[in-house]
Amino acid sequence: MAFKRFVQVGRLCVVNYGAEVGKLCVIVDIVDASRVIVDGPTTGFERKVMSLKALSLTKVVADVSRGIxxxxxxxxxxxxKVIEKFNESTWGQKKLAAAKRASLNDFDRFKVMLLKKERSLAIKKAIKAM
Structure with a gap:
């Protein structure tokens, strides 16, 4: 199986750990085999050198020049529309859903629990009727 996501200038990445965990950034320059310079002006991420171990590469690539x-x-x-492309992907949808769940208050979580119970009961009735 061949690699499909290469470390390249313009590649959109997600930070795996550290203070900026979960933030999106773009590879601006490659320092060496294990470090890159990343920047995220639209996501609130400052330009810095990061290890590739701390980044997850996405499928989205921006057409930008080195050291932009x-x-x-x-x-x-x-x-x-790089960020929009990422948000339309499955990974982006999961990230948005997790952010929405994290923003729920106690009453909203209670309502979700009741809706899940109601859905489960409807499925059980439908299976029993078959």
Whole structure:
């Protein structure tokens, strides 16, 4: 099986751990075989050198040049709709759903629990009727 996600300039990444866990960033330059310079002007991520072990590569790639400045990167990401492409992917949908679940208050979680019980009961009735 061949690799499909290569470390390349413009590749959108998700931070795995650290203070910025879960944030999106773009590879701006490659330092060596294990470190890259990343930046996320539209996601609130500062430009810094990060280890590839701390990043997960996504399928989305922006068409940008090596060492692009922050303002031009933000403009390119906006024009190419890179963040929107990620949010339309399965990974992005899961990330948005997890953020929505995390923002629920106690009463909203209670309502979700009741809806799950109601759905489960309806499924059991449908199976019993077969």
């Amino acid at each position: 400045r922050q303002q031009k990167l933000a403009k390119a990401l906006e024009e190419q």
